[in-house]
Amino acid sequence: MRPDVGTQAQFRKKRPPKTYRYDSSLSPALDWDGQNGGRELGEWLLHQVDEAAALPPPHQFDKPREFRSADGRVVVAVSSLREAVDQLKRLGRPFLNWAGKAERLSFDVPTLPLFVHERLSTKAIVETLVGHRKDKQIDMWDLFGDPQHSITDQILRAYEYQDKWVNRLILGDSLVVMNSLLQYEGLAGQVQMIYMDPPYGVKFGSNFQPFVRRRDVTHNDDEGLTREPEMVKAYRDTWELGLHSYLTYMRDRLLLCRELLSPTGSVFVQISDENVHHVRELLDEVFGANNQCAVIPFVKTSGQTPKLLPSVADYLLWYARDRERVSYKQLFVEKQAIEDATERYVCVETEEGQIIDLTVAQKSGRECIPSGRVLRLRDTTSQTGSETSRFTFRFDGGTFNPTGSRGWSTSPEGLNRLAEAGRLFAVGESLRWKNYHSDFPYKPLTNLWSDTTSSGFGEERFYVVQTLVEVVERCILMTTGPGDLVLDPTCGSGTTAYVAEQWGRRWITIDTSRVPLALARQRVLTATFPYYQLKEESRGPAGGFVYVRKQNKKAEEVGGIVPHITLKSIANNEPPEEEVLVDRPEVDTRYVRVTGPFTVEATIPTPVDWEADGVEDSSSQEAASYGSFVERMIEVLRRSPVLHVGGGKTVKLWNVRPPAKTLSLSAEAMTVSGVQGAGTPGALDERPVAFVFGPESGAVSEKLVHEALKEAHLKGYSHLYVVGFAIQPHARTLIENAAQMGLVAATYVQATPDLMMGDLLKNMRSSQIFSVCGMPEVKIHPVKGDVKDGPPRYQVEVIGLDTFDPATMEVDHRPGDDVPAWFLDSDYNNLCFHASQAFFPRTGAWEALRKALRGDYDDSVWDHLAGTMSAPFEAGEHKQVAVKVIDDRGNELLVVRALPNA
Numbered sequence: 091m092r093p094d095v096g097t098q099a100q101f102r103k104k105r106p107p108k109t110y111r112y113d114s115s116l117s118p119a120l121d122w123d124g125q126n127g128g129r130e131l132g133e134w135l136l137h138q139v140d141e142a143a144a145l146p147p148p149h150q151f152d153k154p155r156e157f158r159s160a161d162g163r164v165v166v167a168v169s170s171l172r173e174a175v176d177q178l179k180r181l182g183r184p185f186l187n188w189a190g191k192a193e194r195l196s197f198d199v200p201t202l203p204l205f206v207h208e209r210l211s212t213k214a215i216v217e218t219l220v221g222h223r224k225d226k227q228i229d230m231w232d233l234f235g236d237p238q239h240s241i242t243d244q245i246l247r248a249y250e251y252q253d254k255w256v257n258r259l260i261l262g263d264s265l266v267v268m269n270s271l272l273q274y275e276g277l278a279g280q281v282q283m284i285y286m287d288p289p290y291g292v293k294f295g296s297n298f299q300p301f302v303r304r305r306d307v308t309h310n311d312d313e314g315l316t317r318e319p320e321m322v323k324a325y326r327d328t329w330e331l332g333l334h335s336y337l338t339y340m341r342d343r344l345l346l347c348r349e350l351l352s353p354t355g356s357v358f359v360q361i362s363d364e365n366v367h368h369v370r371e372l373l374d375e376v377f378g379a380n381n382q383c384a385v386i387p388f389v390k391t392s393g394q395t396p397k398l399l400p401s402v403a404d405y406l407l408w409y410a411r412d413r414e415r416v417s418y419k420q421l422f423v424e425k426q427a428i429e430d431a432t433e434r435y436v437c438v439e440t441e442e443g444q445i446i447d448l449t450v451a452q453k454s455g456r457e458c459i460p461s462g463r464v465l466r467l468r469d470t471t472s473q474t475g476s477e478t479s480r481f482t483f484r485f486d487g488g489t490f491n492p493t494g495s496r497g498w499s500t501s502p503e504g505l506n507r508l509a510e511a512g513r514l515f516a517v518g519e520s521l522r523w524k525n526y527h528s529d530f531p532y533k534p535l536t537n538l539w540s541d542t543t544s545s546g547f548g549e550e551r552f553y554v555v556q557t558l559v560e561v562v563e564r565c566i567l568m569t570t571g572p573g574d575l576v577l578d579p580t581c582g583s584g585t586t587a588y589v590a591e592q593w594g595r596r597w598i599t600i601d602t603s604r605v606p607l608a609l610a611r612q613r614v615l616t617a618t619f620p621y622y623q624l625k626e627e628s629r630g631p632a633g634g635f636v637y638v639r640k641q642n643k644k645a646e647e648v649g650g651i652v653p654h655i656t657l658k659s660i661a662n663n664e665p666p667e668e669e670v671l672v673d674r675p676e677v678d679t680r681y682v683r684v685t686g687p688f689t690v691e692a693t694i695p696t697p698v699d700w701e702a703d704g705v706e707d708s709s710s711q712e713a714a715s716y717g718s719f720v721e722r723m724i725e726v727l728r729r730s731p732v733l734h735v736g737g738g739k740t741v742k743l744w745n746v747r748p749p750a751k752t753l754s755l756s757a758e759a760m761t762v763s764g765v766q767g768a769g770t771p772g773a774l775d776e777r778p779v780a781f782v783f784g785p786e787s788g789a790v791s792e793k794l795v796h797e798a799l800k801e802a803h804l805k806g807y808s809h810l811y812v813v814g815f816a817i818q819p820h821a822r823t824l825i826e827n828a829a830q831m832g833l834v835a836a837t838y839v840q841a842t843p844d845l846m847m848g849d850l851l852k853n854m855r856s857s858q859i860f861s862v863c864g865m866p867e868v869k870i871h872p873v874k875g876d877v878k879d880g881p882p883r884y885q886v887e888v889i890g891l892d893t894f895d896p897a898t899m900e901v902d903h904r905p906g907d908d909v910p911a912w913f914l915d916s917d918y919n920n921l922c923f924h925a926s927q928a929f930f931p932r933t934g935a936w937e938a939l940r941k942a943l944r945g946d947y948d949d950s951v952w953d954h955l956a957g958t959m960s961a962p963f964e965a966g967e968h969k970q971v972a973v974k975v976i977d978d979r980g981n982e983l984l985v986v987r988a989l990p991n992a
């Protein structure tokens with residue numbers, strides 16, 4: 091369904107945007123003189139009430155009456171007096187209104203396909219490395235005495251799904267991506283659970299982290315602001331009206347979430363107290379108040395220290411697609427033997443069989459508790475006793491009767507069985523039964539999650555606004571089963587993906603920003619999990635996990651199935667009921683589990699290759715919008731005529747203007763040679779330089795560069811600057827090689843999205859709007875003489891990130907071990923990037939896996955993965971490699987190199 095990136099040229103036929111309508115029965119403006127049909131609908135309903143009232147009971151029309159909007163849609167249908175009255179009442183219900191709501195009864199979302207940019211598999215990466223360590227391989231095979239299987243099969247496993255499903259990390263605006271999932275892929279009704287953790291409010295920047303390796307983000311900090319087109323676009327489109335825009339943003343996304351949910355599905359929205367009330371109103375509106383399942387306050391990591399009451403909780407708002415059908419599993423949490431000092435009849439039974447009623451001081455922990463089994467003496471009678479349940483019972487030389495109108499909870503035989511089991515105990519006139527803490531040391535999980543920051547959840551944080559694993563885990567376990575699909579439209583550092591992967595759920599996660607996506611990729615790729623035994627290996631997790639009853643040496647129940655001993659089970663001499671603790675499946679400790687294969691995808695519009703007249707189809711909307719985009723860019727260049735090269739160096743421009751007559755160029759300007767930065771301007775260069783701008787959303791294509799190079803060269807420009815927000819690898823290579831090819835020298839200039847932000851960023855310094863971004867320098871080393879007569883092998887080394895200064899012809903070099911991450915595709919097919927090796931230099935990213943494998947692998951394998959030199963590999967079918975370097979801002983810089991002598 092999802093083609094590899096690079097094939098998008100074949101997707102010329104565009105789909106129209108999809109229009110989503112709001113539920114118009116919740117008319118955005120309840121004003122009878124308004125323009126939204128409220129008055130007409132009200133009058134129409136009154137008319138139906140009149141007519142139905144005149145009919146004999148049950149006041150039913152012979153066929154439903156319909157009220158239609160101007161464009162012919164059925165807005166409301168009623169078939170009886172009751173329904174007409176209900177609709178009329180609905181009209182009068184209060185609702186949340188905001189600027190922009192009344193004006194919009196529907197909204198359009200572009201319908202774009204998703205392309206696969208990258209395929210990753212942890213298992214494949216480790217396998218590649220091990221496969222090349224011959225000596226180690228032999229050791230391992232000896233160890234297992236089974237040369238039939240590769241080592242990794244013996245130790246490393248990942249869950250895989252039927253029908254070749256792979257999990258997905260998607261870059262793009264959640265609205266557009268969810269629309270693609272619905273319109274292109276038919277995923278409506280397929281998602282079992284959605285976890286949404288949107289920005290909590292409208293403070294710009296406060297929810298985002300612009301650098302992969304820096305978690306400190308301060309509000310309104312210029313340096314800290316992100317400069318990615320997707321995100322800035324999201325902001326430009328959303329927060330212009332502050333809270334009003336935020337509400338529209340949330341409602342639109344919730345509406346698409348609803349479409350995606352299965353009839354038994356659930357959505358959880360995580361939010362702080364700042365806007366919890368508004369978001370709940372929105373959820374009521376989109377999902378219906380009757381589908382509200384719970385509000386869950388949970389303790390977050392740290393409380394602010396304000397003047398007033400410190401706030402330590404955030405909230406989860408849980409709504410079902412349909413509360414009547416929602417899929418739900420009760421979770422249990424361990425119960426302390428004594429939780430409440432005021433609870434009565436909490437006792438200890440000593441080894442001698444003595445029962446000691448604990449004092450408040452003991453129950454509250456101020457005084458020691460005698461050793462023995464904790465139990466509660468519970469009532470053996472219940473409220474509404476029938477005649478037969480009121481009888482006299484003899485026990486231990488005394489006689490007992492239920493008091494008042496109460497009756498025994500069980501029959502005379504039942505009470506006898508309790509007595510025989512040693513479970514009865516007389517307290518004065520009343521007879522009680524001994525309910526040991528160990529009979530069922532669990533309690534159902536409630537909506538108050540105060541334990542979420544305790545018990546070992548101090549896990550490493552990757553992202554400034556990372557959610558607690560425990561919180562997402564509970565949501566997933568409560569509302570989904572193994573193999574179900576979980577969606578997170580606000581990926582961040584990928585907590586939902588991580589937890590879903592752990593529990594064998596399929597996942598899709600979306601983020602507008604490259605920084606969190608880079609973090610999520612690393613987190614998921616390098617994670618390890620317990621291997622939960624599958625009921626049916628062939629079906630994958632969808633067949634379910636194995637749960638068993640088992641006891642440890644101390645006879646404590648430690649399996650995933652535990653008995654629930656009750657008065658009834660003892661009295662009726664029945665085996666106790668059993669509860670499944672879904673978070674305790676059987677673990678097979680022989681295996682180390684890693685993340686299954688996943689893809690990195692993006693919604694990039696199909697690229698438009700500009701033809702001679704400027705744009706492919708000059709009558710199209712695209713042509714018009716490209717035209718105005720070029721005008722805007724020229725204006726920005728005029729106002730900010732500086733290209734930043736790094737190290738404080740710049741290229742200054744004069745007299746920026748559209749070229750007089752051009753086929754493919756966007757602008758021209760004069761530069762000054764020799765003098766850079768703050769120096770006195772020297773003489774203007776004789777020959778002007780040319781500019782071409784890539785598309786506003788999408789990558790610069792090779793064809794665009796080619797056309798521009800040809801024209802710039804013919805017209806005698808001294809240099810070509812290609813300005814874009816993203817660039818395809820071949821286009822980049824062409825730019826790098828242009829001078830050598832005898833064409834005009836060219837430079838790629840990364841445009842930062844500041845220029846798209848308009849008024850949003852009034853007080854931002856206009857620095858670095860255009861910057862020349864780095865190009866990875868890689869070296870291919872043939873491996874010498876390791877395998878006689880074998881095919882040649884290679885190693886790739888990342889030497890560093892080079893930034894070329896087009897004015898001084900100098901290169902700024904950053905060493906390879908200073909990049910956050912790099913990936914190697916040892917057989918690049920010019921389309922999708924298959925990561926065969928993944929490196930996180932100078933980090934312990936792979937540490938968990940290294941530890942889990944307990945030295946089963948040679949240390950040098952892991953050294954490779956934290957370094958700049960790849961493991962050896964053989965040439966593949968395409969005889970070329972691609973190296974993708976991730977820079978600090980999450981930018982992906984790709985170079986493609988042919989393998990020598992391959």
Ligand SMILES: C[S@@+](CC[C@H](N)C(=O)[O-])C[C@H]1O[C@@H](n2cnc3c(N)ncnc32)[C@H](O)[C@@H]1O
Binds near residue numbers: 265289324555558
């Ligand atoms: C509060 S964070 C989520 C953190 C996540 N729960 C975690 O554990 O790391 C919100 C995320 O939503 C993303 N985001 C904001 N608006 C978005 C949009 N329109 N589409 C997709 N992602 C968006 C932001 O980039 C940010 O990473």
